[in-house]
Each structure stands twice: as C-alpha cells, then as structure tokens.
Amino acid sequence: MEADTGNILIDELARKKAQLLSYGLIEVPKDILSNLSVERPKSGPSSGSNLVGFEFKGRRLKLVVSRKRERFRLQRIGNEYVILDRDEVFLKVKPLDLSTHAPGQVFISLDNRCIFNCLFCRRESIVIGEEKLLGFVRRHLEKGISSLSITSGVFPSVEGHVERIERFVKGIRKDYDDISIGVEVVVGSREDIERLRSAGVDEMKINLQFPTKKLFDAICGYMEYEKILGLLEDAVAGFGKGKVTSNIIFGVGERDEDIICSLERLADMGVIPNLRMIRLDKGIKRAMERRLGYSLGKQSPERILKLALHQKRILEKRGLTTREAKTMCLACGCCDLVPFWDI
Ligand code: SF4
Ligand code: SF4
Numbered sequence: 503m504e505a506d507t508g509n510i511l512i513d514e515l516a517r518k519k520a521q522l523l524s525y526g527l528i529e530v531p532k533d534i535l536s537n538l539s540v541e542r543p544k545s546g547p548s549s550g551s552n553l554v555g556f557e558f559k560g561r562r563l564k565l566v567v568s569r570k571r572e573r574f575r576l577q578r579i580g581n582e583y584v585i586l587d588r589d590e591v592f593l594k595v596k597p598l599d600l601s602t603h604a605p606g607q608v609f610i611s612l613d614n615r616c617i618f619n620c621l622f623c624r625r626e627s628i629v630i631g632e633e634k635l636l637g638f639v640r641r642h643l644e645k646g647i648s649s650l651s652i653t654s655g656v657f658p659s660v661e662g663h664v665e666r667i668e669r670f671v672k673g674i675r676k677d678y679d680d681i682s683i684g685v686e687v688v689v690g691s692r693e694d695i696e697r698l699r700s701a702g703v704d705e706m707k708i709n710l711q712f713p714t715k716k717l718f719d720a721i722c723g724y725m726e727y728e729k730i731l732g733l734l735e736d737a738v739a740g741f742g743k744g745k746v747t748s749n750i751i752f753g754v755g756e757r758d759e760d761i762i763c764s765l766e767r768l769a770d771m772g773v774i775p776n777l778r779m780i781r782l783d784k785g786i787k788r789a790m791e792r793r794l795g796y797s798l799g800k801q802s803p804e805r806i807l808k809l810a811l812h813q814k815r816i817l818e819k820r821g822l823t824t825r826e827a828k829t830m831c832l833a834c835g836c837c838d839l840v841p842f843w844d845i
Contacts (some may be wrong), residue, residue: 513844513845515558515559515561515593515844516561516807516810516839516844516845517803517807518592518593519561519563519839519844520803520804520806520807520810520839521587521803522563522565522574522585522593523563523779523803523806523837523838523839524800524801524802524803524806525572525573525574526565526566526781526800527565527566527567527568527572527574528554528565528566528567528568528572528574528575528576528585529567529568529569529570529571529572529574529575529576530554530567530568530575530576531575531576531577534576534577534578534583535552535554535567537597538554538597539554539555539597539598539599539600539601540552540553540554540567540600541553541554541555541564541600541603544614544626544628550783551566551567551783552566552567553565553566553567553600554567554576554597554598554600555597555598555599555600555605555836556583556585556595556596556597556598557595557596557597557598557605558593558594558595558596560843561835561843561844562598562605562834562835562836563595563836564598564600564836564837573587573588574586574587574592575589576595582594583595583596583597598836602642602647604651604830604831604833604834604836605834605836606647606649606833606834607647607649607650607651607829607830607833607834608638608639608642608643608647608649608650608651609650609651609652609653609830609834610635610638610639610650610651610652610653611652611653611654611655612632612635612652612653612654612666612667612670613629613654613655613657613663613666614626614627614628614629614655615627615629615655615657616655616656616657617656617657617658617659618656618688618722618724620711620721620722620724621721621722621786621789621790621793622721622751622780622781622782622786622790624783624785624786625655632666632669632670632673635670636670636673636674639674640674640677643674643678643681647681648680648681648682648828649681649682649683649684649828649829649833650674650681650682650683650684650829651683651684651685651686651829651830652667652670652671652683652684652685652686653685653686653687654666654667654687656688656724660688660689660690660694661690661694663687663688664687664689664690664694664697664698667685667687667698668697668698668701671683671685671698671701671702671703672701672702674702675701675702679702682704682705682828682829683702683703683704683705683829684703684704684705684706684707684827684828684829684830684833685698685703685705685706685707686707686709686830687706687707687708688708688709688724688725689708689733689737690725691733692733692736692740695733695736695737695740696740699740699741703741704741704745704828704829705741705745705746705747705827705828705829705830706737706741706745706746706747707746707747707748707749707776707830707831708730708733708734708737708746708748709730709748709749710727710730710731710734710748710749710750710764710768711749711750711751712750712751712754712756713750713752713756713760713761713763713764713765714756714760714764715727715728717754717755717756720793720794721754721790721793721794730748731767731771734746734748734768734771734773735771737773738771738772738773742772743772743822744772744774744822744823744826746772746773746774747773747774747775747776747827747830747831747832748768748773748774748775748776749775749776749778749831750764750765750768750775750776750777750778751778751779751780752777752778752779752780752801752809753779753780753782753798753801754780754790754794754798755794755796755798758805758808758809758812761777761809761812762812762816765777765812765813765816766816769816769817769819769820769822770820772820772822774817774822774824774827774832775813775816776830776831776832776838777809777810777813777838777839778831778837778838779801779806779837779838780798780801782798806838806839807839807845810838810839810840810841810844810845811841811845813841814841814842814845817841817842823842824840824841824842824843825842825843
C-alpha cells in the first residue's frame with residue numbers, strides 16, 4: 503500500500519520503519535526474548551542495552567529492548583512474530599541473527615579504545631586479541647558469509663590504527679580473495695588510503711560526521727573538516743565513484759538545508775553519503791547539550807522520511823545508488839532508512 507505525500511509516493515513500510523526508528527524501543531516479554539538473537543554492544547550509545555533485529559519485506563531494523571511498557575511490543579503468534587502498536591497489529595516481522603552484528607556480513611571492531619573523544623561515541627578499554635578476531639572472522643567466512651566490514655577506534659595513533667587495519671585485511675585477504683571487504687577508518691593521508699586499497703579493501707568509509715564544520719568542531723574536532731573532504735576526494739580517486747561512503751549524522755540541531763547541502767557536496771564528489779540518525783542515551787545527551795548550549799529532542803518519523811527522500815533524489819540525480827554496497831551500514835540497513843532499499 504502506498505500513500506501520496508506531496509508528489510512523492512512513500513511506501514507504507516518505509517513510514518512504519520521510520521516510526522519504529524524514531525521511537526527506538528520495543529517491549530519484548532522475557533519468554534520471547536530468550537528465543538531471539540540478542541546483541542549487547544560494548545561501545546556506542548547503545549552500550550549496556552540489549553538490541554534485537556527484525557526483517558520485514560526486504561527491510562531490516564534494530565531496536566533497543568525495553569523492560570517497561572512501551573508503545574511498541576513484540577508478540578509471538580504461533581510461529582510468527584508481530585510488532586503491536588498500542589495493542590493493534592502494526593507489522594509482521596522475522597527475527598534476525600545478530601551474532602555478527604550486521605546480518606549477512608561479519609562486522610567487527612578491531613579496537614574499542616580511541617585517542618579522540620567524539621561526544622556521541624562511548625568507548626571501552628576491552629581489548630580483544632587479533633588472533634581471536636581473525637578466528638572469529640574466518641569461522642563465519644567458512645560458513646558462507648562473503649562480506650567483511652571492519653571498524654576500529656583510533657589507537658594508539660592514526661598511523662597505528664591504519665597499520666593495524668591494513669595488517670588485518672592482508673591476513674584475511676590472503677585466504678579469501680572473493681569476499682568483499684569494507685573499512686570504516688580515520689585516515690591521515692592519501693598514502694593511508696592507498697595502503698588499505700593495496701591490502702585488499704573494496705569499500706571505504708571516511709566519516710565527515712556532521713553536515714557543518716561548526717557541528718563537527720564542537721562534537722568531534724579530531725581533524726580539519728576540509729581535510730576530511732580532501733581525503734574523501736582521494737578515496738574516490740582510488741576506489742572509484744560509489745565505493746566510498748561517509749556518515750552524516752543528523753539530530754543535533756542542524757537545519758535541513760545544512761544536511762541537503764552536505765549530501766549534495768558529497769554526492770557531487772562521487773561519495774555516497776550515509777545519513778545516520780543520532781542515538782542519544784542520557785549521558786551522551788547531557789554532554790552534547792552542555793557543549794552545544796541547546797536541548798536535543800527525538801527525531802520525528804516525518805523528518806526521517808523527508809531526509810531519506812532528499813538523499814534518494816540527490817543520489818539519483820548523480821547516477822549513484824546504495825544497491826551496490828556490499829559492506830557496512832548501506833548494505834546492512836538496520837539503523838536508518840536507506841534509499842533504494844527502504845524507500
Ligand atoms: S574517532 Fe571514531 S572511535 Fe574515536 S571517538 Fe570519534 S567516533 Fe569514536
Ligand atoms: S546499520 Fe550500521 S551501525 Fe547499524 S547495525 Fe547495521 S552495520 Fe551496524
């Protein structure tokens with residue numbers, strides 16, 4: 503079923519996904535939870551929470567499990583799962599396996615430590631040895647998964663971080679030449695990008711993080727904003743158009759025009775912007791509000807939809823698509839509305 507909004511047809515399922523993303527929580531009775539694949543992130547704004555994931559008609563979604571009474575509740579009817587909205591059937595869903603973080607991929611973080619201090623990011627000091635991580639990845643690749651995504655905190659330096667990712671990619675690539683490898687990385691130079699490409703990386707994400715320099719400097723500030731744009735240009739030169747992505751986070755008091763402008767700027771360069779809604783737990787929200795000097799609220803389903811539609815139009819106009827992404831968030835689609843997948 504489709505509804506007409508302005509001149510644009512919006513899929514009803516995209517609208518439902520936007521409502522669930524905006525709300526963010528789902529009540530899951532204990533007996534149902536024990537049968538689901540539950541993720542317990544060790545870093546990021548959802549650390550300390552339990553996450554569950556669902557698939558519905560080719561779309562995916564992750565939500566934080568709540569023990570309290572919530573607007574959305576998961577119910578099992580026979581062998582089927584439904585999400586109820588205030589006791590009314592809202593959506594039939596299938597639970598996802600979250601054992602590798604992103605369904606259909608192995609998505610790992612090499613290091614949870616970071617020398618930088620982006621306000622929206624919570625890090626841990628838990629260190630998992632490289633051999634153990636290699637073993638984990640290999641086990642899943644042997645089972646038939648063909649996409650590997652790698653991220654990492656920046657530790658002990660940008661150079662050290664790039665070196666470590668390079669070593670890991672080489673370690674996997676020598677035995678698996680037919681899988682897709684994507685890295686989400688902080689690079690310092692064109693040489694860093696080239697090293698990772700030569701090691702066997704297929705897709706690269708270098709985050710601009712925010713739509714304006716002012717927001718980036720206030721919240722992250724680990725590099726010159728313009729330098730990141732230059733590095734993205736270098737990455738497109740090395741990997742090709744559509745193989746480079748960059749997070750643009752929204753929900754921190756930016757204007758729609760700022761978002762549109764940054765999406766256009768990235769797409770003009772051949773970068774696929776990855777529009778991401780900010781997730782705020784109480785501590786992160788407080789710290790951000792203190793730094794920014796204003797209050798932050800939830801993002802409405804209408805804004806989530808509107809921005810995703812702008813993103814789609816911007817990509818279409820430049821002949822770019824998210825459908826060819828094999829790794830990371832654009833191929834996963836659990837946390838945001840992804841143009842061409844969801845809308
Ligand atoms: S650079 Fe990345 S890992 Fe480090 S604090 Fe910022 S977002 Fe977190
Ligand atoms: S969309 Fe990105 S952050 Fe969200 S679960 Fe998928 S890979 Fe992880």
